[in-house]
Amino acid sequence: MPTQFQSSYAELADYHAQALGDLRRFLQDIQEDITRDERSRKIEILSCGVSLISFELFQGGISDWQLHLNALISILMDDNTSVMDLLREIEHGKGGSSESLAWQGTALSFLVTVILWFDLLSCVSTNSPPGMPYRELLDSNLVDMSTTMGVQNTVMRAIGDIATLASNDDPRYPSRGTEILNECHQIENNLRQALDAIHHDSPIPRSTTDSPVVPGHMEKVRHVTQVFASAALVQLSAAIPDYKSETLSVHSMVEDNISAIKNIRSPQDTRGLIWPICISGSMASTSDQQNFYEKTLKSALNGATRDFGNCATLLDILKWCWNSRRAGDVNHEKYWRHAMADIGTCLLV
Template sequence: MAASTPIVQIKARHRGSPTNTFNSLTDLPLRSTVTVSMPPYERSTHGCWSCRVRKKKCDEHFPACSNCTSRGITCHGYGPKPQWMDGGQREREVVRALRDEVKESLKQRKALWSAAKPPFSIPTPPSTTSPPYGSSTNAPPDLNYIYPQPAVELSPTSQNSGYRDSVPPDLVTSFLSGECTITDPRARRTDHESTLLMNYLDQVFPLQFRFYVPSVIELGRGWLLALLTRTKPLYHAALAMSAFYIKSALAKNEKDRSRCIQGHEEAMKTHHAIAFQHLQLQIAFLNSNQLEGTIKDRLEILACIIQLISFEVLVVNEIAADFLIGTILWYDIIATASTRSTAFLQNNVNYADNIELEKIMGCETWVMILIAQISALENWKRDMQKAGRLSVVELSSRGSEIAKLLNNGRSKTPAISKCPAQYSPLITQTFASSALTYLHVVVSGAYPELTEIKASVSMTLTALSNLPVPSLLQNLVWPFCVTGCMASRDHEPLLNDLVVAASEDAKCPGNYWKALEIIRECWRLREELTTDDGKGVDWVTSMERLGIQVLLV
């Protein structure tokens, strides 16, 4: 295929520099060469209408500000000025209603706290020395209070490399033999750690889980703070992420803040090393013949490994468990759809019962289940091809059933809106139309000029263009990557606008930049390779050529 015409023209604008024009996606700079402004704590002067009418400061968190959600009141969003804000009777009625909601929310909280015991009991720290495991108590050591000294001194050299090495056997033996000193971890927290912890809760966690808004009944994010302070590897992983975020945000003023950046760099490496050491210890304990772990023990370790936010699964708490299972389910489905790998949770539907993914990731659960079914269909197709028993009729029939469910679900999802309070329908529509593209690739092949693929790509691009905040595209990496890889020349202008807007408004690092690299490679391959062998080029083909496997989240 000749590469006579550019596929897409990307215009990247940088503050203080002229506009750069790229003739094709293959010319697009990757993250290492694109200058992105990432202010850590800056906010505009435009808060939500609820905070404005109440004359309160607004943190401008999307889809609804934390000030409103934490108080259980209606957040009227950030769109055009509401009609009720006329300075007259209607505005006074809204103000009165908001005051009533605040009072009712406070009343409900007091009732909850007085009627129910605290969700997390604070255990009394054990004695200074833990009894050897296997003693008469026949109970495993209390991991909540384990804080062994680092196995490797965190010198600059060891911080830069090698701190992921295995924990020395004598450290594990000392714990299992009862020689490991145990103290209350909360007593060791420094002022700097407290700062990093609050930054994680206030800044990093909302960026990781942008669509998670806890209700009043769930008592906000208090459960998260309790779990973070009770589980050492996850606690330090959160601090490392917090330090990394601050370091990245300060990078734009590196000349003036070099010492501050260096301090957070060291903090990030230190907490990262400690997190790995504690994780290695827990794995060693679990794998030892003296300790049999339950599924909850393994879920805790899994949460550490995939670098999720901190959870303490040993504490029985339904809210935390649902959040953790929902997050793992989400990552499992996206990982399978991203790389054609085998699903970790084979029966996704069983795990999805009573899990509302829209409250965590913004997309309704039914769409993710159908994406999992598409991945299962793709695996079935591959197995049948290897066995020489693939029935195109059966493949088409199975695909039609999934397409019918996707279209029915899309028709029942509310119309796309830019109102922050209605992000879930917009995100759901985006994933549903991207799932259709994925399905068409599985059934018909990765050919952008196919009518059905063109239609689903157009639907996704329309949904993405309705994002009220361009940087939200970075939270929709899988739909963006699938759509970008399967876009045709007809979609060039709209895709160009999306990339430019999202790149300018970027606030945090993430796999959005990897998705751009994958899209670029996909289009380059499509220009170079012929389709005489009957194979198309998609995002997985691109990853294989790049020698990477990326979780598109």
């Protein structure tokens, strides 16, 4: 590893250790501070937790992120003050002055959105269902993924549904087979409707929040949503082996994802597409498709073999999948999760 990376990562490890110590002391302080209300305490704790996950992601997203994410979900799902209750209290103006509710609402909505994002996307690595009540949060528009993350709620809902089905898809229970396939068909229809709406330039649904629209943001939402929706179709076919689309092959779905990614112009924005690149890239079956994903990740790496992030590890995962196919294993069941298991990592994508 180049000297500059060695020194940078050593410095990063020092900051990480210091951050953990500071967080421990901070949590002790706020537990002893009776002047803070329950919402303020939760917001401060959640902020620290999100920072730690971001820090782990900055280091490569392969170590302690699960520990931090599970802790945050446990806090949000506390029986005494669940996330749904807190968001609804703020929405209805309960439990504080208008000024305090305003900042608490903005902060809590942002933090819950980020944690839900990590929760939904990490399922492809853990093969576990989402830990948060994603359907209630997304369907009721208590959080708006498009504002913060650039992906419409309907697509994130589908990603959560696929993860839930994949974690429950057990061949020991054949009686659920028809039920699962029917749900898969409905998920595919929902994703295709979202893609059709983008292709026909239909208005993008937004939440009921009063967040301002940044010029050009809605166009970016269209492009990013298209990338994630096309990858979710690939996820559906790969994670539920018994389900086969009646209209498109996996190869065609990957082609659609490549076309969608080409609409993303900024290299920095490409770094936010790790999840769809992982899903669709691992299922790339031709040299042209594989070369595209490899070139995209190497462009994000900017010529380095390792960076501050998870691009380098993801490239290793994709190459494992591709090498399996070149070796004659054309079974589409060999995808990202099998690569992670063989490599010995659980990458936060």
